Amino acid sequence: MNWLGIWAIYRYEMTRFFRTLLQSFISPVISTSLYFVVFGAAIGSRIEQVEGVSYGAFIVPGLVMLSVVMQAVSNASFGIYFPKFIGTIYELLSAPVNFLEVVTGYVGAAATKALFIGVVILGTASLFVDLTIQHPLAMVAFLLLTCTSFALLGFILGIWAKNFEQLQLVPMLIITPLIFLGGSFYSISMLPPAWQTITLFNPVVYLISGFRWAFFGMSDVPVGLSLLAIAGFTALCIGIVWWIFRTGWRIRP
Amino acid sequence: MTAMVEVSGARKVYDGGFEALKGVDLEIRKGEILALLGPNGAGKTTLISVICGLAMPSGGTIRVGGHDVVADFREARSLIGLVPQEVSLEPFEKVINTVRFSRGLFGKRRDDALIEDLLRRLSLWDKRDEPIRALSGGMKRRVLIAKALSHEPAVLFLDEPTAGVDVELRRDMWEIVEDLRRRGTTIILTTHYIEEAEAIADRIGVINGGEILLVEETDSLMARMGHKTLRVELDSPVDTLPPGLEGRGLTLEEGGRVIVYEYDSAAERSGIARLMADMTQAGLVVRDIETRKDSLEDIFVGLVKKQETAA
Numbered sequence: 242m243n244w245l246g247i248w249a250i251y252r253y254e255m256t257r258f259f260r261t262l263l264q265s266f267i268s269p270v271i272s273t274s275l276y277f278v279v280f281g282a283a284i285g286s287r288i289e290q291v292e293g294v295s296y297g298a299f300i301v302p303g304l305v306m307l308s309v310v311m312q313a314v315s316n317a318s319f320g321i322y323f324p325k326f327i328g329t330i331y332e333l334l335s336a337p338v339n340f341l342e343v344v345t346g347y348v349g350a351a352a353t354k355a356l357f358i359g360v361v362i363l364g365t366a367s368l369f370v371d372l373t374i375q376h377p378l379a380m381v382a383f384l385l386l387t388c389t390s391f392a393l394l395g396f397i398l399g400i401w402a403k404n405f406e407q408l409q410l411v412p413m414l415i416i417t418p419l420i421f422l423g424g425s426f427y428s429i430s431m432l433p434p435a436w437q438t439i440t441l442f443n444p445v446v447y448l449i450s451g452f453r454w455a456f457f458g459m460s461d462v463p464v465g466l467s468l469l470a471i472a473g474f475t476a477l478c479i480g481i482v483w484w485i486f487r488t489g490w491r492i493r494p
Numbered sequence: 495m496t497a498m499v500e501v502s503g504a505r506k507v508y509d510g511g512f513e514a515l516k517g518v519d520l521e522i523r524k525g526e527i528l529a530l531l532g533p534n535g536a537g538k539t540t541l542i543s544v545i546c547g548l549a550m551p552s553g554g555t556i557r558v559g560g561h562d563v564v565a566d567f568r569e570a571r572s573l574i575g576l577v578p579q580e581v582s583l584e585p586f587e588k589v590i591n592t593v594r595f596s597r598g599l600f601g602k603r604r605d606d607a608l609i610e611d612l613l614r615r616l617s618l619w620d621k622r623d624e625p626i627r628a629l630s631g632g633m634k635r636r637v638l639i640a641k642a643l644s645h646e647p648a649v650l651f652l653d654e655p656t657a658g659v660d661v662e663l664r665r666d667m668w669e670i671v672e673d674l675r676r677r678g679t680t681i682i683l684t685t686h687y688i689e690e691a692e693a694i695a696d697r698i699g700v701i702n703g704g705e706i707l708l709v710e711e712t713d714s715l716m717a718r719m720g721h722k723t724l725r726v727e728l729d730s731p732v733d734t735l736p737p738g739l740e741g742r743g744l745t746l747e748e749g750g751r752v753i754v755y756e757y758d759s760a761a762e763r764s765g766i767a768r769l770m771a772d773m774t775q776a777g778l779v780v781r782d783i784e785t786r787k788d789s790l791e792d793i794f795v796g797l798v799k800k801q802e803t804a805a
Contacts, residue, residue, distance in 0.1 A: 243568070249598025254589065328582030331639070335576045336548040336599045337568040494508060494549045 246338040250346025251353075254320055256353050263353070266361060269308055273362045276304055277324035277369040280426060291428050294457050297370040302453040303425030304366065308386065309359040310391045310420055310445075314412050317395030318350035322402050325492070331474075331492040334493055340486030348396055352388035359384055372456070386471050387448055393478035417443045444474060485488050498524045498649050498680040499545060500562045501552035506704075507541050511727040514540040516704040517554065522649070522682055527675055527721060528709075529695035530684040531794060537704040541581060542651050546576045552576035575647030579684075581634045585627035589618055593640045596757065600645035609644065616640050616670065632663045639670065643768060647737060650674060652683040658690065668694050696791070702798050703805075709781070717759070721788045724755040724766060729779035736776035753778075759787065 259266060277297065287297035324330040333343060366372060374380050402408040414418075423445030429437055440446055441462070451467025454460035460467065485492070499522035501715075506515040514537050519552055522528050526595060530540050543549040545556055545563060555562060561569035564772065611620040616636045621629060626637060635655065642650060652671070652693075656664040664687075671681055671694055685691055690711060691698050699709040731750035742765065745754045753773075757764050 243601040245601045245603065246599050249595050252598070253587075253591075253595045256587075260586065280675050322582075325585065328578070328580050329584055331548055331576065331582060332599065334548045334597060335574065337569060337571040337601060338599065339568075489550055493547075 243338050243342050246336065247342045247346045248348075250333075250338075250343065251350045252423050254347060254448065255351030255353065257320075258316075258350070265358070269312075269358045269361050270365050273304060273308070273365045274369075275298070275378070277366070281369060292378050292430075292457075294459070295370065297298055298372060298457075299428075300426050301363070301366045301370065302370060302456050303420075303449050304386065305362050305384075306427050306445075306452055307354045307420050307447050308362050309387055310448075311412060312358045313351055313355035313388050313391035313406070313486040314387055314395035314398065314416055316354045317348055318394040318399035318402065318408055318412075319395075320347050320410055321396055321399035326401070326405075328490065340483060344396060344488070348389065348392040351392035351395060352385075355392065356384065359388070368379075374456050375458045376455040381468075383455055383471070384446070384454045386475060387452070390475040390478055393475065393482060395480060397481050397485065400443075420449075424449050424461060430487055444470060446486050447471065451494075469492060496524045496799070497521045500542070500557045501545065502556075504541070504544060504556055505550050505553035506544055506549060506776045507552045514704050515544065515551075518701075518704070518706050520699060520709065521708055522680060523697075524680055525675070525678055526696045527680075527681045527683070527694055528669075528697050528699060529691035529712075530682065530699045531686065531688060531691050532684070532701040533650045533686060533798065536702045539653055540704075541701065542576070542653050542682070545572055546574055546651060548576075554788070572645070573648045575615075575642035575650040576644065577635075577642045577650070579657060581631065581638065583626045583637060584799065585632055586625050587639075588623055588625055589613070589629070589637055589787065592637065593644050596641040597644040602645045608646070612640050612643055615673070623667055623688040623700070632659065632666070632800060635659070635663075636668070636670075643674075647679070649680040649682070652681065654684055656685065656687060656688070668671075672763060688794055692790045699798055700794060702801055705799050705801075707801055715793065716790065720793070722757055723757045723786045724757065725770075725784045725786070726753045726755070726773070726780055727751060727782040727784075729781045730752065732778070736778065738772050738776050739769075744769075753801055 280300055281297035281309050285300075288296040290296065324333065362371075398408065398411050422440065424440070429440055429446065429450075432440060447462055447467040447470035450461040451464050451471065454464045454467070484490070499520070501518055501520040504515050504520075505513070507513045516535070518541060523739075528639040530538050530541065535679050540549065544551040545558065545615065547563065547567060549565070557563070558570040559573045561573070563570045587595075590609065590613070593613065594604060597609070598606065613622055616639060618633065618636055618640060621633060626634065629637065633761060639652075639655075655671075659667065668690070671683070683690075683695070695712050697709060698712050698715055700707040725747075728751055732746070733750055735744055735746065735753075739753075742773070743756060746752070747754055755766075755769055770780075
């Protein structure tokens with residue numbers, strides 16, 4: 242393993258993040274506060290409790306997931322797309338690093354950034370609502386797995402994208418709707434039966450449900466299934482990334 | 495001399511079916527400067543790409559320092575520094591960070607003394623904390639070289655290092671290359687400036703249409719193919735060549751004022767002394783004499799034309 246190579250990529254990517262640390266910190270704080278003002282105070286005051294949890298607290302896991310997933314995807318996709326766009330990818334291709342090392346560096350950095358944002362949002366949320374985390378270890382595990390798997394998805398997206406429009410298309414048209422419809426702001430049980438069945442095809446449901454279980458001990462789908470789903474998704478992404486490097490798809494003709 | 499890079503039967507067919515390399519054989523010796531000369535689209539960049547890992551070869555074998563570039567890519571690539579044709583750099587990054595990054599990427603430990611020495615040699619030390627976007631075009635090219643050299647490669651590939659660069663910077667670049675050679679780095683550069691190849695290369699390879707047409711020592715290539723022209727200006731013009739001067743391929747130019755004689759400078763006898771004697775004998779009065787040697791450009795154009803005719 243070229244550990245120094247991995248470290249170089251990771252560090253380089255993190256430097257970019259630290260250059261804009263203030264924006265990275267302020268924007269999730271503001272957006273989370275807005276969500277709490279709108280959903281928590283304005284709308285939440287009309288919804289008393291969801292399965293025994295105050296609505297304000299109920300939306301916290303969904304809010305964290307929403308930001309973490311978006312950040313992981315956008316950081317990782319931009320991280321690998323940018324060198325492709327400006328041509329500096331030549332250096333990665335001509336360096337003595339293999340696919341695992343490149344992915345570990347890029348995805349590790351993107352996941353770290355997403356994790357940072359997740360922690361900031363949790364901190365901000367705790368200023369608005371009383372938060373108790375019933376299964377802290379499981380919470381951390383879900384958070385780490387989500388950061389990693391969606392950073393992998395972002396990496397694939399960055400390799401696939403041929404321009405900036407494509408780079409933004411998938412997060413906007415696919416990922417955001419999946420998260421909003423994945424039970425970030427409501428419980429699946431609030432939906433009519435037909436929609437409950439349809440919703441189960443949305444992979445994000447398993448993610449948010451599992452994460453919410455770690456907080457409140459309640460979930461829309463069994464927590465084991467959530468874990469299995471996210472592990473399966475991670476494995477699928479790793480498989481695709483491995484195939485990309487093996488065939489050189491869109492990076493090495 | 496030991497071979498640093500061995501290319502044998504290398505082929506590259508792109509997805510669209512375009513065959514950019516048609517079985518290239520090339521051996522690059524340790525410590526030499528080899529210039530790969532060819533017109534645009536000849537396959538120069540593709541050849542560098544398959545050696546350095548930017549593209550996968552479709553066939554043949556390529557070894558660098560004895561290591562196969564596909565099977566033992568780590569060992570092979572560790573030996574290579576690559577300066578690409580395009581100035582590809584991250585605009586917001588500081589000079590020193592981008593150079594350190596390159597060293598780390600190649601699995602080498604941070605070495606501030608080495609990086610300082612490198613940046614000083616390339617006149618970049620004063621600019622080390624500047625973001626790359628603040629540098630001039632010439633400085634950016636130096637940064638690319640610094641990045642390529644940061645991991646102390648044994649062989650350096652320079653893909654058109656002086657394309658679109660002004661004369662002064664070109665001379666600077668030649669000096670950098672010469673300095674590297676003195677330090678023992680093997681250098682392969684592609685260029686379509688023939689003057690450049692002639693000035694700095696030990697050997698010249700000519701590539702066209704994905705095939706290597708020849709590889710030869712620069713001096714011997716110039717000598718072997720050196721074709722000279724003698725132009726004799728007469729005091730008063732003549733209508734036809736006087737008797738006694740026919741049969742040597744002489745031509746009359748500029749309304750009979752100039753006699754042109756073409757000869758091979760490497761031949762045992764050039765025939766010049768005889769020609770001059772015969773001209774005096776024929777009563778011609780010589781006003782001026784000029785000789786002209788073929789440049790590498792003429793040789794190159796001749797070779798490419800020959801290949802096209804053969805095809």
